[in-house]
Amino acid sequence: MKGNKKIEVLIVEDDLRIAEIQKRFLEQLDGFQTVGIAASYVEAKTLIEILQPDLLLLDVYFPDMNGLDLLKETKQQSKQIDVIMITATKEIQMVQEAISIGVFDYIIKPVVFERFKQSLVRYQDYHTRLVQLGQENTHLSQQQVDRLLRKEIEGVGGGGTGEKVYLPKGIDPLTLDKVLEVLEKVGHGLTAELVAKEIGVSRTTARRYLEHLVAEDKIHADLAYGTVGRPERVYIYL
Numbered sequence: 001m002k003g004n005k006k007i008e009v010l011i012v013e014d015d016l017r018i019a020e021i022q023k024r025f026l027e028q029l030d031g032f033q034t035v036g037i038a039a040s041y042v043e044a045k046t047l048i049e050i051l052q053p054d055l056l057l058l059d060v061y062f063p064d065m066n067g068l069d070l071l072k073e074t075k076q077q078s079k080q081i082d083v084i085m086i087t088a089t090k091e092i093q094m095v096q097e098a099i100s101i102g103v104f105d106y107i108i109k110p111v112v113f114e115r116f117k118q119s120l121v122r123y124q125d126y127h128t129r130l131v132q133l134g135q136e137n138t139h140l141s142q143q144q145v146d147r148l149l150r151k152e153i154e155g156v157g158g159g160g161t162g163e164k165v166y167l168p169k170g171i172d173p174l175t176l177d178k179v180l181e182v183l184e185k186v187g188h189g190l191t192a193e194l195v196a197k198e199i200g201v202s203r204t205t206a207r208r209y210l211e212h213l214v215a216e217d218k219i220h221a222d223l224a225y226g227t228v229g230r231p232e233r234v235y236i237y238l
Helices: 016-027 041-051 067-076 092-101 113-136 142-152 173-185 192-199 203-215
Strands: 007-012 032-038 055-058 082-087 105-108 219-225 231-237
Touching (some): 007 016, 007 041, 016 032
Antiparallel strands (some): 219 231
């Protein structure tokens, strides 16, 4: 995806009813376009070669293939295609194998729209960030690499290890990313009030996210005097 071009998605699912549901889910999300539906190994291989989509929504079991085998082939051929598994398969061995091969996410059927949306929005954020970094430079800082690797976790603090990090109640990963983006853009300290205005939340909400980052040693807080002359916490990105 370049510029404002939509993320192109290929649905690989042999149950056409389920494939149609996924297509309709995608139509409800901005920034995505279903470019095709493949119901078999041959169709999937052909459409991947022709369309070169950004993302596959891939099931595991097909009459003529195992979706994990297609995933392996795609990764081995160095295609810049990401994969979200959407399957009824719950066996731990299958989940572990999919993760080790490099899926972006693993969703268990029946698919709930909110879980589907969460995954696709998180992928959109990752993909957009990757495209932007590719346009800006070819060498990344450790911080930029860490943020990209957060595609595999649900929060901050994994240190780029890929381990799953569980955020405390009341901390949303997408909002947290917005707070981090504001902090990265500003070269000096920010108050909760200024962060709130930048991302469109209440001052109390902004403070909650900033205090979370302080607890995670991601930022530092100092007391300073605000515009009305009373002490106010100023947050600085470490």
